[in-house]
Amino acid sequence: MVRDKSEGNFMYLHHVLPAVEHGRYAGDRRLELPSGLEGYYRSHWDSMRGDDLDAFLRVNQKIIACLATAHRPITLRFIARVTSLTLTEVQWTVERWREFLHESRGRDGPEFRIYHASYRDFLAELVAE
Amino acid sequence: MNAAGLLDQARRQWAAYLSDLWQSGDWDGQPEDERDYSQRNLAAHLDEAGVPDEQLCALLDERWLHSWWALEGTYEGFLADVERAWRRAERARDLVAQIKCALCAAAGSALSANLSPGLLASAVEHEVLAPQQALDIVRRAGESNRAPFMVALAPHIPPRYVDQALDVAESLTIVYAHIMNRNDVLAALAPYIPALLQARAIELASSISSERKRAKAIVGVAPHVAAEQVEFLLASARGIQGGAARATALSAVVARLTGADHQSVAREAYELARSVDDDEDRADALAALLGKVRGPVRSRVFRSALTTARNMGVERIASFDARKDADLRAGKLADLLPHVTSVRQQTVLASEVLAAIQRMHPRNRSRLLRRAMPHVPKHLVSRGLGVALSVDGGSLSHALDAVAEYLTPRQLSVAIVRIKKVRTLRDRAEALLPLARKATGLSRGRLADAIVAFGATSG
Numbered sequence: 001m002v003r004d005k006s007e008g009n010f011m012y013l014h015h016v017l018p019a020v021e022h023g024r025y026a027g028d029r030r031l032e033l034p035s036g037l038e039g040y041y042r043s044h045w046d047s048m049r050g051d052d053l054d055a056f057l058r059v060n061q062k063i064i065a066c067l068a069t070a071h072r073p074i075t076l077r078f079i080a081r082v083t084s085l086t087l088t089e090v091q092w093t094v095e096r097w098r099e100f101l102h103e104s105r106g107r108d109g110p111e112f113r114i115y116h117a118s119y120r121d122f123l124a125e126l127v128a129e
Numbered sequence: 130m131n132a133a134g135l136l137d138q139a140r141r142q143w144a145a146y147l148s149d150l151w152q153s154g155d156w157d158g159q160p161e162d163e164r165d166y167s168q169r170n171l172a173a174h175l176d177e178a179g180v181p182d183e184q185l186c187a188l189l190d191e192r193w194l195h196s197w198w199a200l201e202g203t204y205e206g207f208l209a210d211v212e213r214a215w216r217r218a219e220r221a222r223d224l225v226a227q228i229k230c231a232l233c234a235a236a237g238s239a240l241s242a243n244l245s246p247g248l249l250a251s252a253v254e255h256e257v258l259a260p261q262q263a264l265d266i267v268r269r270a271g272e273s274n275r276a277p278f279m280v281a282l283a284p285h286i287p288p289r290y291v292d293q294a295l296d297v298a299e300s301l302t303i304v305y306a307h308i309m310n311r312n313d314v315l316a317a318l319a320p321y322i323p324a325l326l327q328a329r330a331i332e333l334a335s336s337i338s339s340e341r342k343r344a345k346a347i348v349g350v351a352p353h354v355a356a357e358q359v360e361f362l363l364a365s366a367r368g369i370q371g372g373a374a375r376a377t378a379l380s381a382v383v384a385r386l387t388g389a390d391h392q393s394v395a396r397e398a399y400e401l402a403r404s405v406d407d408d409e410d411r412a413d414a415l416a417a418l419l420g421k422v423r424g425p426v427r428s429r430v431f432r433s434a435l436t437t438a439r440n441m442g443v444e445r446i447a448s449f450d451a452r453k454d455a456d457l458r459a460g461k462l463a464d465l466l467p468h469v470t471s472v473r474q475q476t477v478l479a480s481e482v483l484a485a486i487q488r489m490h491p492r493n494r495s496r497l498l499r500r501a502m503p504h505v506p507k508h509l510v511s512r513g514l515g516v517a518l519s520v521d522g523g524s525l526s527h528a529l530d531a532v533a534e535y536l537t538p539r540q541l542s543v544a545i546v547r548i549k550k551v552r553t554l555r556d557r558a559e560a561l562l563p564l565a566r567k568a569t570g571l572s573r574g575r576l577a578d579a580i581v582a583f584g585a586t587s588g
Contacts, residue, residue, distance in 0.1 A: 065139035069177070071170045078163050082146045108162045126135040 041122040057129050063093040068123045073104050073111035144178030147171045168200045172210040185214045186226045189233045205265040246281035253285040260290045267297050276309035283317035304339040312342040316349020327354045335365040344374035351381035359385045373410035376402035377417050384421040395426040403433045412437045412461040419468045438462045459485035463497050466504035479505045483512050491520045495527035510535045518547045522556040530563035
């Protein structure tokens with residue numbers, strides 16, 4: 001089943017296996033496993049959007065888009081400044097999107113970037129709301 | 130919901146934030162990492178956000194130029210931004226913007242032009258410039274300057290930047306007669322080229338249009354390539370048309386071969402070298418091979434090289450620049466001295482070389498004497514001293530410097546007697562310096578005092 005759903009993409013396993021481990025796809029719910037990597041990205045995006053639409057539109061998507069268009073890893077403080085959001089809002093969003101981000105140590109503390117180019121490609125297809 | 134892409138909106142946000150910051154005057158007040166990011170990416174963010182051409186061009190002013198200097202200590206980033214705006218103006222056929230970009234590029238390039246190859250290398254060595262910045266500078270330099278820059282930089286290029294250094298080598302397509310070329314760059318880079326990139330280096334060497342320069346590139350690269358690359362180097366050497374150049378290139382490859390392959394390619398190089406028409410080229414090709422060849426072919430190479438050197442210039446009309454031929458002959462004979470294998474051979478050849486040097490123009494004797502002396506047997510050192518002492522006042526110090534290290538105390542005394550006959554105090558002092566250093570080990574300052582005293586009492 002996982003082989004079919006993953007469409008042979010390693011990145012799919014990178015995301016889905018931890019999610020299965022954390023019980024997100026627990027039990028005999030094979031139909032809920034998203035199809036393909038893009039399906040997984042879409043399912044996560046929709047899930048976050050559904051949790052709190054107002055916060056998603058005002059905060060989350062702006063921060064993720066800011067990270068996706070940065071030219072190199074940047075600090076949370078810098079994201080806050082560019083998006084005119086608070087540091088707390090940035091921290092909260094980064095926690096929720098953690099699996100799609102890569103953290104590295106910068107001169108002035110942790111820096112973040114989008115983990116994989118395919119996620120940026122997925123974001124590039126989205127329309128701003 | 131509007132139709133704008135999510136990322137397009139983010140790009141506009143980046144451009145607006147950074148642009149406002151630049152105009153507000155708070156640019157330098159940013160935290161260090163943000164200041165660095167903002168400087169390096171403002172032009173890119175403006176471009177990506179699709180701002181009008183005028184807005185991108187407006188960035189290219191003196192303040193932006195100085196801001197780059199403050200960050201990097203070079204104008205390379207400024208020039209990269211100019212290039213970006215220029216490309217855009219070209220696409221838009223905006224002539225005014227293109228002229229502005231051309232002026233900016235000229236100003237930035239002129240400011241960068243004060244850099245010498247040594248200074249650039251030193252800046253990277255002492256981490257004033259990052260290797261990437263230095264490579265950007267080299268890339269922007271004119272073609273005639275690019276090779277000297279790259280040669281100086283080569284020992285300071287970390288492995289992950291070598292592919293970029295090879296790009297620079299590839300960009301060198303014109304063959305200049307008297308300045309550095311692609312072959313010099315490849316030779317300088319050779320010890321630092323990772324195994325994965327060696328095939329590309331060989332390809333670059335093989336595509337040099339000049340046969341001689343291609344051979345030089347192979348000579349430079351050969352000692353450093355992995356064993357599995359040697360066959361490609363050999364194929365490249367065999368592809369050279371000119372006999373002397375091909376023989377030289379083959380000689381470099383011979384050193385990397387063993388057993389039957391070594392002997393076979395050595396014979397091939399030998400046959401080629403001995404059939405070269407020009408006697409000077411023939412002597413050089415044979416001497417190059419002599420330094421690399423082992424086994425039975427070696428003695429044949431040595432004999433041919435010796436015959437060629439001895440007969441240097443005899444087929445030319447005797448009155449035609451005979452002095453130059455004598456200098457050339459002495460030089461080619463001296464080239465063979467390090468390769469003699471028996472004491473008898475060493476004695477014969479060293480005597481011949483010293484006699485040939487004696488026949489040279491006095492001004493040129495010291496240079497060759499310096500090359501020959503390390504290979505002159507002890508019992509012939511006095512003849513070397515004789516050659517040195519035959520040189521006139523002004524050049525005497527250089528000649529004595531070439532032999533001083535090998536003199537016995539008695540020979541030193543002989544030299545001092547000769548020096549006392551030098552007319553001017555200055556020449557006398559200069560000639561004494563190399564002997565005094567040998568005899569006393571004193572510092573140059575202390576020696577100078579002693580020599581002035583010697584001059585005053587002997588004059």
